[in-house]
Amino acid sequence: MPSSTTTPRTPLARQITEDLRRRIVAGEFSPGSRLPSEAELCERYRVSRVTVRTAAKSLESQGLVDIRHGSGMFVVDFGGQIRSGLQELRSITETIEELGLDAKVRRISLTRRQADENECARLDVNANDEIVAVHREILADGEVVAISIDAIPGNLVPASEDVSLGNGSVFAVLDRIGLTPNRALAEIHAVRGSDVPIAEDHVADELLILLDQVHYDRSGEPVAYSKTYFVEGRFQFVILRTR
Amino acid sequence: MPSSTTTPRTPLARQITEDLRRRIVAGEFSPGSRLPSEAELCERYRVSRVTVRTAAKSLESQGLVDIRHGSGMFVVDFGGQIRSGLQELRSITETIEELGLDAKVRRISLTRRQADENECARLDVNANDEIVAVHREILADGEVVAISIDAIPGNLVPASEDVSLGNGSVFAVLDRIGLTPNRALAEIHAVRGSDVPIAEDHVADELLILLDQVHYDRSGEPVAYSKTYFVEGRFQFVILRTR
DNA sequence: AGCGGCGAGTTGTAGGACAACTGTTGTGTT
DNA sequence: AACACAACAGTTGTCCTACAACTCGCCGCT
Structure with missing residues (x-):
């Protein structure tokens, strides 16, 4: 090199x-x-x-x-309104703000801990390797629209950045340390509120859409694994399908 | 012209x-x-x-x-396997077959009836206009993975094609009458089996992902409105998100 | 009025040339 | 031997010019 x-x-x-x-x-x-x-x-x-x-x-x-x-x-004319699609890789808060809503993020916790089995597989790290995990709630106009768990391999993030991880966008931090994700592989699942690990009481009866995705940087290395639970009905997923 | x-x-x-x-x-x-x-x-x-x-x-x-x-x-290397993404506009059965499974379609009903309020708005047709509605079940390896309702404006489909609508792919019929869809606007929702209008008993307790989409031809005219309910866990939605 | 062809405007494809970037190889210095 | 750096071949990015294929409106003819 x-x-x-x-x-x-x-x-x-x-x-x-x-x-x-x-x-x-x-x-x-x-x-x-x-x-x-x-x-x-x-x-x-x-x-x-x-x-x-x-x-x-x-x-x-x-x-x-x-x-x-x-x-x-x-x-392209979609009945007069153009909406931001799911296939573009942008932060949730950005998307919310582009819809003209007030986006807020509340950090619930930030911990360095051992990666679980699932995270090991997704992030291609060894068992017992350390990861930085951030739990957050995303609010649009004061209402919780999503709950997220972001996991980043600990060796990629200097401890000095930990504090900023919970505050702003995870993307911004990844950018700063030179690990800009340029693509992600996302699975979509339907789940019950009672199955969301960090859910509050009030979502127990709700349905949620789980966006289960691994982010890769331009060299193809996985840099982040995130699970984002969207409260059904409060956030509209749109996909433009072509050809 | x-x-x-x-x-x-x-x-x-x-x-x-x-x-x-x-x-x-x-x-x-x-x-x-x-x-x-x-x-x-x-x-x-x-x-x-x-x-x-x-x-x-x-x-x-x-x-x-x-x-x-x-x-x-x-x-692009996604941990060794390449999967077909949701953003490409292809038929469900094609997608299933590309995954190496045996795809079958069972027609439940085919009717010409008046468009309901929702269908009017999506398809940009007048109230009380006739539509052709097809209810189907899609099976992969003998297991129901999806339930679909397809609605096409009646004036677009000659009655002679009605019989073939229920059998093969809806895309194939649209192709034949010169209305190939080249893009679709799709919303994604999470729903309970009990909320699916034409569900069988055995899915009442399941969760499903609803793909609610309007298909447009190359001139921008809506040619079909389809609601497809995927049984959670039996069909994996994948989206490749870029840049 | 209706039909049909012409033509201007636009996107699709061709071919050749050079600029910018990457990875390797070799070379010289330490 | 180890390292820094220059040179080089291979590849993608951009430019230029020209022509083919397609669309659509115009215009004259019937």
Whole structure:
């Protein structure tokens, strides 16, 4: 491994993808309307058509736009409202705030302890290895919408970061220590409130959706294992399915 | 509208995307391994690099491969097994069969009736318009894994197709009448077996995951509204979340 | 009015060239 | 021997130009 690793700049195509995505979800282009042609976007961004096309294709496979041969690129129209989908890897609080709600996080506990059997398998660590476990409640407009358990291998997190783990986003901490997750494998399950290990009394009779996911960094190493229990009816999961 | 509309051929890039996808999920390239370089794929498929790159990018945004600048394209490794994700728009039976199970469909009923309030809103049809409703059970290896209700606006389906609707895939019928869905907006809910309208007795105590989705064709028109109830634990939902 | 073809505009594909990045290999220094 | 660094080959990212395929409205013809 080289001694000094300079981080490569973000590719142009990705920058343009992000910019267009922001503009679309911000409503700059109304649903159903046609976006500027590839040629126009080339001038606008001062890049080649290849780059614009790469960005466009990316948006298409995200389900945000529809590219029609010979006709143009159109903003997908889902009855007037665009919602944030589950397939994009973003923090829960971010998603809540994008819906215009007030997001709050309450830390319930933060402990360093031995990994259990399940966590060992998911995170690919040895039995008895230490992990940092954070239990939290996520509130939208003062109402509990989700309960989460995040587990990170202890050797990845310096003890100095422990305190900040419970406060802000787990993503932010992972970012800071250079372990940005760029994909996750998520299982979806339906569970009863009484089966949630850290549930409060008032959810015992509720149904919840469990998002059971392992986050991987760009090198393919698992960096976090999280179980997030969403209270049915208080948080709407949406998936854009394509093709 | 022109009198004769010839369907355009499928773009090369899409064909290559599909072929590579099949090869990858079939295990032709082992997880973590490097795929042939773009230049090699160009020769293999006899297409330009633009086309190969378009296909590659598509696979990347599906979460199947990881493209690394200066290094190559690698099959994403999720602990050794690649599973079919929920974000791809394919029939349930196809998905089951890809997992190596024996898929069967049992039609419970097929009726033409007035659309209810919910269906009107989702399908954007007028109250009292007729719809074709199909109730089915989907079995994997003889066990019921899902119960589905599919609703299609009656004016879209010639009565001659009614009989085939209950037997094969709903997708196949929609294909035949030129209404191939190319995207869907899906909500995910957790429900009790006792809340499933057409449930058998034996699922009353089970939990189910409801996939509540509207299918749109390429022109953006809703062509089908389906509610699919999956028995928790018998069908594993997986989502690949990226970036 | 209706039909049909033409043509401008747009996306899809081709081919060649160079820039940026990665991993390895080799070389020189300590 | 161990380490730092330069060179290099291989790969993906971007650019340019040109043409093919497709869509849709315009216009003239019947």
